[in-house]
Amino acid sequence: MQRVVLICVGKLKERFYAEAVAEYVKRLGRFCKPEIVELPEERLPQDPSPAQVEAALFKEAQAIRDRLPHASHLVALCVEGRQPSSEELARLMASWGEKRLVFLIGGSFGLHDSIKAEANATLSMSSMTFPHHLARVMLLEQVYRAYQINAGSRYHK
Secondary structure (H helix, E strand, O other): OOEEEEEEEOOOOOHHHHHHHHHHHHHHOOOOEEEEEEEOOOOOOOOOOHHHHHHHHHHHHHHHHHHOOOOEEEEEEEEEEEOOOHHHHHHHHHHOOOOEEEEEEOEOOEOOHHHHHHOOEEEOOOOOOOOHHHHHHHHHHHHHHHHHHHOOOOOOO
8 A cells, every 4th residue: 555645844733724634634534645744943033034944944854864765756735836636736746656655744944955855756736825834734634635536526516
């Protein structure tokens, strides 16, 4: 069974987000072995300088690299990424084969350019801005939907 790992910078604090994540992790268990990895977001001052943000993102990228499983297909979620439809995501996931899929969601300042450059693919949820906690729920739902589409289920309708 394929492994799907979601590496997130930042911890879920709100119970309703955690409950939604748990529901989709449970649903995904029919199709894959889902795993959620939470990494701490680097602390920054209230109004950080660009250099401070860069340094924090660099540290977060190092923490992500330390947790990356070997032989994985790495997908970074970032604003400049491709915005696939649900059907396109399903086709992409099918084309990536049985490799372990690792999706990355950065913290409030996103992901360091170096980790995005290492990714096999970059995707964007939308050109709108969402809290990264909500993006986690949205991504899990779309991954579940992709498995359902690929299985020929009526869920997508």
